[in-house]
Amino acid sequence: MFNPVVKLHHGPPLNSCKPSVDYLFRSAAAMYGSGTLALVMTGMGADGLEGARAVRNAGGTVLAQDEATSAVWGMPGRVAKEGLAAAVVALPGLAGALIQRVNEGRVQEGRASQRMAAAADVAREVMYGVL
DSSP states (O other): OOOOOOOOOOOOOBTTBSSOHHHHHHHHHHHHGGGOEEEEOSOSSSTTHHHHHHHHHTTOEEEEEOSTTOSOOHHHHHHHHTTOOSEEEOGGGHHHHHHHHHHHHHHHHTSOOHHHHHHHHHHHHHHTTOO
C-alpha cells in the first residue's frame, strides 16, 4: 500500500513565495514521476514555472488556467508561454480536464489506481466547492 508522508519545512522562500508551488511540484515530480498531474491557476509572478518544468521532465502532465478566466495570468501565463502546459483551460473546464486526465491515466496503466481515484475525488470536491 502506498503511504506518502507530507513534511513541512522552514526553508527560505522560493521566488519570493512561501509557501511556493515550485517546492510542491518538484516534490510531486520526484515522488510520482510520470504519474504527476499539476495544475497552475491564477497568480502573480513566476512561481510554479520551474516546478512545472520538473513535472514535464519527469514525464508528468501540466495544465494551466487560461488568461480570460484568471484574475492574474502571471503564473499560468509563464507556464503556458514556456510551452510546459499540455492544455490551457478556462476555469469552468478545469475540473473536467483534471478528471479526464486522471481517467486516461487509469486506462494507460490498465488498472484503477487508488492514488488516481483519490486524486479525482479531491479534484471534484475542490473544483465543485465541497471542501
